[in-house]
Amino acid sequence: MSNSEINKLIERTYSAGFVTDIESDTMPPGLNETVVRAISARKKEPEWLLDWRLKAYKHWCTLTPPDWGHMNFGSIDFDSISYFSAPKSQADRPASLDEVDPELLKTYEKLGIPLHEHAALAGVAVDVVFDSVSIATTFKKKLREAGVIFCSFSEAVTEHPDLVKKYLGTVVSYRDNFYASLNAAVFSDGSFVFIPKGVTCPMELSTYFRINELNTGQFERTLIIAEESAKVSYLEGCTAPMRDENQLHAAVVELIALDDADIKYSTVQNWYPGDKDGKGGIYNFVTKRGACIGDRSKISWTQVETGSAITWKYPSVVLRGDNSIGEFYSVALTHNHQQADTGTKMIHLGKNTRSTIVSKGICAGKSQNTYRGLVRVSPAAANSRNYTQCDSLLIGDTCGAHTFPYIESGRSDAVIEHEATTSTVNEEQLFLCQQRGIDADKAISMIVNGFCKEVFRELPMEFAVEAGKLLEVSLEGAVG
Amino acid sequence: MLKVENLHVEVAGKIILKGLDLTISAGEVHAIMGPNGSGKSTLSNVLAGKPGYTIIKGSISFDGAAIDELSPEQRARMGIFLAFQYPVEIPGVSNMEFLKAASDSIYKHRALEPESSMDFIKRARQLSALVDLDQGFLKRGVNEGFSGGEKKRNEILQLLMLQPRLAILDETDSGLDIDALKTVSEGINSYKNSDNAVLLITHYQRLLNHIQPDFVHVLADGKIVRSGDHNLATELEAKGYAWLTDTAA
Ligand SMILES: Nc1ncnc2c1ncn2[C@@H]1O[C@H](COP(=O)(O)OP(=O)(O)OP(=O)(O)O)[C@@H](O)[C@H]1O
Numbered sequence: 001m002s003n004s005e006i007n008k009l010i011e012r013t014y015s016a017g018f019v020t021d022i023e024s025d026t027m028p029p030g031l032n033e034t035v036v037r038a039i040s041a042r043k044k045e046p047e048w049l050l051d052w053r054l055k056a057y058k059h060w061c062t063l064t065p066p067d068w069g070h071m072n073f074g075s076i077d078f079d080s081i082s083y084f085s086a087p088k089s090q091a092d093r094p095a096s097l098d099e100v101d102p103e104l105l106k107t108y109e110k111l112g113i114p115l116h117e118h119a120a121l122a123g124v125a126v127d128v129v130f131d132s133v134s135i136a137t138t139f140k141k142k143l144r145e146a147g148v149i150f151c152s153f154s155e156a157v158t159e160h161p162d163l164v165k166k167y168l169g170t171v172v173s174y175r176d177n178f179y180a181s182l183n184a185a186v187f188s189d190g191s192f193v194f195i196p197k198g199v200t201c202p203m204e205l206s207t208y209f210r211i212n213e214l215n216t217g218q219f220e221r222t223l224i225i226a227e228e229s230a231k232v233s234y235l236e237g238c239t240a241p242m243r244d245e246n247q248l249h250a251a252v253v254e255l256i257a258l259d260d261a262d263i264k265y266s267t268v269q270n271w272y273p274g275d276k277d278g279k280g281g282i283y284n285f286v287t288k289r290g291a292c293i294g295d296r297s298k299i300s301w302t303q304v305e306t307g308s309a310i311t312w313k314y315p316s317v318v319l320r321g322d323n324s325i326g327e328f329y330s331v332a333l334t335h336n337h338q339q340a341d342t343g344t345k346m347i348h349l350g351k352n353t354r355s356t357i358v359s360k361g362i363c364a365g366k367s368q369n370t371y372r373g374l375v376r377v378s379p380a381a382a383n384s385r386n387y388t389q390c391d392s393l394l395i396g397d398t399c400g401a402h403t404f405p406y407i408e409s410g411r412s413d414a415v416i417e418h419e420a421t422t423s424t425v426n427e428e429q430l431f432l433c434q435q436r437g438i439d440a441d442k443a444i445s446m447i448v449n450g451f452c453k454e455v456f457r458e459l460p461m462e463f464a465v466e467a468g469k470l471l472e473v474s475l476e477g478a479v480g
Numbered sequence: 481m482l483k484v485e486n487l488h489v490e491v492a493g494k495i496i497l498k499g500l501d502l503t504i505s506a507g508e509v510h511a512i513m514g515p516n517g518s519g520k521s522t523l524s525n526v527l528a529g530k531p532g533y534t535i536i537k538g539s540i541s542f543d544g545a546a547i548d549e550l551s552p553e554q555r556a557r558m559g560i561f562l563a564f565q566y567p568v569e570i571p572g573v574s575n576m577e578f579l580k581a582a583s584d585s586i587y588k589h590r591a592l593e594p595e596s597s598m599d600f601i602k603r604a605r606q607l608s609a610l611v612d613l614d615q616g617f618l619k620r621g622v623n624e625g626f627s628g629g630e631k632k633r634n635e636i637l638q639l640l641m642l643q644p645r646l647a648i649l650d651e652t653d654s655g656l657d658i659d660a661l662k663t664v665s666e667g668i669n670s671y672k673n674s675d676n677a678v679l680l681i682t683h684y685q686r687l688l689n690h691i692q693p694d695f696v697h698v699l700a701d702g703k704i705v706r707s708g709d710h711n712l713a714t715e716l717e718a719k720g721y722a723w724l725t726d727t728a729a
């Protein structure tokens with residue numbers, strides 16, 4: 001399939017998402033205290049949460065958007081954004097798959113998304129939607145039996161206010177950065193996970209049965225707590241290109257691991273990247289951070305980023321507990337005019353803390369792909385180690401890959417290793433594949449998948465397969 | 481099977497092949513010898529359809545149909561195989577995965593169901609033993625960290641797995657130790673049958689001791705200046721190329 005065909009496909013896929021009538025349930029654009037109060041009131045939130053939002057809002061008013069990213073985009077008019085829109089009413093959605101753009105369905109098929117999920121992803125207003133409803137019910141029952149709490153953030157505020165109050169903002173404070181403050185003031189909804197002491201979550205917590213609740217909105221907030229010796233693997237996102245009418249996304253994710261706890265957080269992000277000329281596309285400003293509070297705790301981030309026009313995100317780990325472990329495995333793919341500035345921060349505070357960073361940047365078209373990482377070893381963090389491997393793969397010669405590794409070591413016994421490579425998908429490799437009968441698109445995707453192998457290995461099995469296909473679809477037409 | 485007529489080829493603004501004729505029929509083994517830089521690899525690349533080579537005059541046909549305009553993968557699927565003089569590495573893509581993708585695309589072209597993974601793996605193991613590559617090589621990235629000789633044996637493994645109609649082997653014997661030369665030759669001989677053909681590009685008579693060519697051609701300055709039977713190779717080994725290139729000039 002040629003580049004133009006793909007782009008046509010993508011455009012059509014998303015065009016429906018961006019042109020929507022203003023619904024009566026949407027607040028007027030602009031942000032002020034009244035809006036923050038209204039959001040909180042609409043969600044029937046307790047006083048303490050409203051106060052927290054208001055403090056965040058006041059702090060946000062003192063900030064300006066960060067401009068240190070290696071990116072170039074027009075300034076965002078925060079007064080033109082509407083900060084609350086109710087989920088679309090059933091009546092506005094397609095009534096059946098027959099009303100859904102066939103091209104969108106084709107894309108799902110290409111990605112190998114199970115048939116019964118198509119309707120939900122395409123926003124069909126039914127709950128004939130599949131056996132997955134019943135699967136979800138079974139899952140929820142199983143989780144409840146194990147004592148695991150997995151629900152929407154709003155539900156958690158109502159049902160488990162003490163837990164939310166205790167942990168909210170403890171890892172990413174409302175003062176953390178411009179977008180984190182904005183999120184704290186206006187966050188719409190998100191997920192809440194609590195794994196009690198000693199419990200291994202009996203299943204991977206995935207969007208799989210969250211797709212009914214897709215419309216969490218542009219300011220998502222996630223809080224995951226693993227108590228002593230608890231263990232959980234959480235999957236966020238979806239390989240299918242997701243429809244969303246909001247251009248600005250500013251999510252916050254907080255992870256908390258107590259003694260011996262283990263949290264694995266995997267993301268596949270595939271928001272609309274904009275068209276081939278760089279028009280449209282989601283701006284994605286995310287603050288993700290985990291705190292290894294307990295000794296011997298472990299937090300591992302794995303991300304596959306292929307979507308969005310702008311990606312600004314640095315999933316980080318604060319290694320407070322002694323012998324705690326932080327990991328970051330990342331694949332960031334940019335094509336056409338996409339810009340990604342992503343990486344991680346590993347903050348070593350406890351003794352014998354270890355961190356691993358493996359970052360794979362793939363850069364095609366006219367895109368810009370930046371790795372930005374910080375490894376900080378505090379004076380208290382005796383015997384800490386970090387290993388960083390940072391590889392860039394260029395496809396074509398009109399894109400740019402950049403690496404900004406920052407190392408701050410307060411100890412002489414710290415072992416910090418850094419390896420970086422830049423390579424290109426070269427003609428000889430392509431020709432070898434083609435000479436053996438493999439077409440150019442498939443060849444590129446094989447080469448890119450090979451390049452990402454170390455990261456894909458970290459993904460849960462079926463996610464890894466999907467991610468591989470996703471790269472293939474995202475790169476179609478990357479070579480002429 | 482292959483018919484090359486009056487082929488003129490330009491690379492990077494330079495005319496490398498200057499009126500080359502070559503006809504290969506099923507069941508034949510042809511050897512091409514010739515000085516460095518005479519255009520041997522250029523010929524094999526052009527036959528395989530590598531981008532960057534412009535045919536300014538002449539034609540190439542395969543099984544009676546012109547292939548000048550076909551993409552490399554189309555030619556490969558029709559059965560043209562090139563063993564590279566300098567095989568490249570593809571890190572992270574396992575040999576097995578690579579071979580299966582190649583094989584599947586060729587099967588698809590022939591409107592056949594892809595070979596089952598079980599059968600494929602079994603066959604790959606047998607054939608890798610035949611070319612003296614440990615099974616571990618099937619799991620490693622394509623040519624990734626292979627020694628020079630291992631890369632060449634890996635090319636033969638690919639040849640045996642994919643069973644093309646025409647095998648073009650560009651200096652597959654270069655850089656092999658004596659045992660490896662024997663292994664590679666045995667591999668090529670086991671591939672050979674009355675339905676396929678081999679085009680050997682080599683600098684050394686010693687390969688031709690293992691694989692007897694039906695024809696030997698000398699390529700010099702972009703043209704075939706002499707053709708003969710295997711005795712020509714012996715003569716070249718003794719006399720070098722000067723006596724041919726001088727008369728050709
Ligand atoms: N891409 C290119 N750009 C410029 N010159 C080229 C290119 N490809 C080939 N040539 C030139 O064409 C000529 C023939 O090269 P070719 O590789 O075909 O020779 P060969 O006969 O295979 O030599 P050898 O025996 O050393 O392998 C050489 O002079 C080479 O430098």
Ligand SMILES: [Mg+2]
Pocket residue numbers: 520521522565650
């Ligand atoms: Mg050569």
